Amino acid sequence: xxxxxxxxxxxxxxxxxxxxxxxxxxxxxxxxxxxxxxxxxxxxxxxxxxxxxxxxxxxxxxxxxxxxxxxxxxxxxxxxxxxxxxxxxxxxxxxxxxxxxxxxxxxxxxxxxxxxxxxxxxxxxxxxxxxxxxxxxxxxxxxxxxxxxxxxxxxxxxxxxxxxxxxxxxxxxxxxxxxxxxxxxxxxxxxxxxxxxxxxxxxxxxxxxxxxxxxxxxxxxxxxxxxxxxxxxxxxxxxxxxxxxxxxxxxxxxxxxxxxxxxxxxxxxxxxxxxxxxxxxxxxxxxxxxxxxxxxxxxxx
Amino acid sequence: xxxxxxxxxxxxxxxxxxxxxxxxxxxxxxxxxxxxxxxxxxxxxxxxxxxxxxxxxxxxxxxxxxxxxxxxxxxxxxxxxxxxxxxxxxxxxxxxxxxxxxxxxxxxxxxxxxxxxxxxxxxxxxxxxxxxxxxxxxxxxxxxxxxxxxxxxxxxxxxxxxxxxxxxxxxxxxxxxxxxxxxxxxxxxxxxxxxxxxxxxxxxxxxxxxxxxxxxxxxxxxxxxxxxxxxxxxxxxxxxxxxxxxxxxxxxxxxxxxxxxxxxxxxxxxxxxxxxxxxxxxxxxxxxxxxxxxxxxxxxx
Numbered sequence: 001x002x003x004x005x006x007x008x009x010x011x012x013x014x015x016x017x018x019x020x021x022x023x024x025x026x027x028x029x030x031x032x033x034x035x036x037x038x039x040x041x042x043x044x045x046x047x048x049x050x051x052x053x054x055x056x057x058x059x060x061x062x063x064x065x066x067x068x069x070x071x072x073x074x075x076x077x078x079x080x081x082x083x084x085x086x087x088x089x090x091x092x093x094x095x096x097x098x099x100x101x102x103x104x105x106x107x108x109x110x111x112x113x114x115x116x117x118x119x120x121x122x123x124x125x126x127x128x129x130x131x132x133x134x135x136x137x138x139x140x141x142x143x144x145x146x147x148x149x150x151x152x153x154x155x156x157x158x159x160x161x162x163x164x165x166x167x168x169x170x171x172x173x174x175x176x177x178x179x180x181x182x183x184x185x186x187x188x189x190x191x192x193x194x195x196x197x198x199x200x201x202x203x204x205x206x207x208x209x210x211x212x213x214x215x216x217x218x219x220x221x222x223x224x225x226x227x228x229x230x231x232x233x234x235x236x237x238x239x240x241x242x243x244x245x246x247x248x249x250x251x252x253x254x255x256x257x258x259x260x261x262x263x264x265x266x267x268x269x270x271x272x273x274x275x276x277x278x279x280x281x282x283x284x285x286x287x288x289x290x291x292x293x294x295x296x297x298x299x300x301x
Numbered sequence: 302x303x304x305x306x307x308x309x310x311x312x313x314x315x316x317x318x319x320x321x322x323x324x325x326x327x328x329x330x331x332x333x334x335x336x337x338x339x340x341x342x343x344x345x346x347x348x349x350x351x352x353x354x355x356x357x358x359x360x361x362x363x364x365x366x367x368x369x370x371x372x373x374x375x376x377x378x379x380x381x382x383x384x385x386x387x388x389x390x391x392x393x394x395x396x397x398x399x400x401x402x403x404x405x406x407x408x409x410x411x412x413x414x415x416x417x418x419x420x421x422x423x424x425x426x427x428x429x430x431x432x433x434x435x436x437x438x439x440x441x442x443x444x445x446x447x448x449x450x451x452x453x454x455x456x457x458x459x460x461x462x463x464x465x466x467x468x469x470x471x472x473x474x475x476x477x478x479x480x481x482x483x484x485x486x487x488x489x490x491x492x493x494x495x496x497x498x499x500x501x502x503x504x505x506x507x508x509x510x511x512x513x514x515x516x517x518x519x520x521x522x523x524x525x526x527x528x529x530x531x532x533x534x535x536x537x538x539x540x541x542x543x544x545x546x547x548x549x550x551x552x553x554x555x556x557x558x559x560x561x562x563x564x565x566x567x568x569x570x571x572x573x574x575x576x577x578x579x580x581x582x583x584x585x586x587x588x589x590x591x592x593x594x595x596x597x598x599x600x601x602x
Contacts (some may be wrong), residue, residue, distance in 0.1 A: 122518045142517045142518055182512050185502050187519025198558045198579040201486050211483050213585045217443055218488025219527050221592045226520050228583035231576035238564050249561055255501045261552055263539050275532035276379035278499040282529035284514045291522045295427035297598035
């Protein structure tokens with residue numbers, strides 16, 4: 001039995017549009033309605049036939065929904081929820097796909113008091129943005145972390161979990177605060193570091209930007225991929241998950257200082273030991289199917 | 302006309318073994334002799350028929366060579382060169398593939414006074430190591446930076462450059478010191494940062510290593526690839542290019558502090574502006590053929 005019959009997706013970027021495609025591919029009888037605040041995105045979504053219906057207002061998109069999934073930047077969640085509050089059916093479940101959960105849950109509870117709110121976070125994506133960047137298989141073999149509030153209805157939680165399983169994800173339950181700490185290290189800190197190093201490299205006076213681009217295959221290009229991710233989405237993530245991000249950043253800076261000191265004092269053994277240790281992590285990630293085993297991410301050679 | 306007739310490769314890891322394969326694929330009449338200090342590597346190289354001949358001593362590998370290319374860790378270059386000094390024909394050219402050039406040039410000049418030394422650095426690689434990790438097309442479409450000493454024989458420089466063109470690389474000439482600064486930012490700093498963040502992530506007390514591995518698709522996994530590179534090679538690079546690496550690290554740390562401050566003070570505009578700027582760099586790298594245009598490096602979805 002399908003977990004939902006009429007799903008509304010608010011925000012038709014990479015994740016929202018991938019979810020629309022995945023639902024239509026895996027559950028063709030579900031009616032998918034979409035809305036995006038940007039008229040140009042709505043036009044594109046209509047042109048590529050992304051949903052069964054695209055509405056011009058958020059309210060019109062939810063009037064008969066049994067699930068509404070907000071796929072907007074994390075600091076826009078509260079406003080997006082407030083906009084559809086008056087039109088939301090009493091028994092509809094509200095969910096989202098945001099990269100931080102404690103802050104989003106607080107926003108949704110404030111905007112929709114008394115409603116059934118089951119936040120979730122599919123840990124998947126690419127560096128591209130917009131309705132045309134999405135694809136139906138984005139969530140296959142990836143984890144989706146569902147972070148229900150402590151008093152959530154178990155049936156509602158299971159329906160949201162089942163939706164993600166249907167589009168190919170493995171589902172894990174987690175406390176929102178713990179989610180935010182885990183993602184601070186596995187996702188937010190890496191993005192922050194990547195944005196920083198790409199900024200540093202493009203801002204030197206003794207090495208030109210064209211040299212940086214030309215010789216990027218030495219390692220730098222790997223960082224440019226996630227540093228090409230959506231600026232609005234990521235600005236919001238860092239501000240909404242500030243405490244956890246700053247904590248992880250502090251630890252990273254300490255470790256970097258230790259390495260800097262090892263280089264300055266020619267401590268080759270300290271470097272060698274760390275570099276041997278980090279190899280094992282890569283191996284585990286590949287063994288668990290979370291990355292391609294092919295060298296160089298499988299890039300064409 | 303072929304630039305060389307008898308090429309010796311000392312060190313049969315990823316780069317040395319790729320070069321042997323590429324030379325045999327592109328210039329089948331060239332005789333390729335190989336040597337590696339590790340008997341197990343020599344056995345493997347013989348088993349997979351990597352070269353026309355594999356010798357048990359470095360000296361025996363160079364007796365009739367017109368080009369000797371050292372493909373060993375950068376701090377082992379001087380010793381490797383000294384070992385073959387007595388057997389090296391007078392007119393043979395010595396080259397190498399090391400990731401830092403000023404330090405290597407000094408080592409080679411000291412070990413082989415009066416010889417024709419033309420260092421080079423192909424900016425290419427994968428995270429894998431050893432003779433079985435190499436492949437003939439590794440250098441295709443990549444840059445090879447040739448860093449001749451100021452008084453180098455132009456004919457010898459051109460012969461080395463031509464070898465790299467024959468295996469598919471584009472060749473650029475550069476002063477060794479400038480090379481070391483450019484590579485510090487496009488290759489050495491990225492590796493140092495990647496090693497650090499993977500170390501940080503595996504060392505937390507409130508997030509388990511299994512959680513880090515499980516949710517690595519949020520960005521972290523990108524860093525694990527280059528943090529899986531050869532520990533000996535990279536220990537040597539950081540120590541041999543210490544000054545340039547420490548300078549770039551200092552700049553990176555300053556930029557990271559600025560970003561940390563922007564997060565702490567909720568300066569969303571500063572974040573947004575940087576994140577918009579870094580997108581353009583990715584675009585240029587793809588336009589210039591230095592990375593795959595496909596989303597997510599072309600990983601299978």
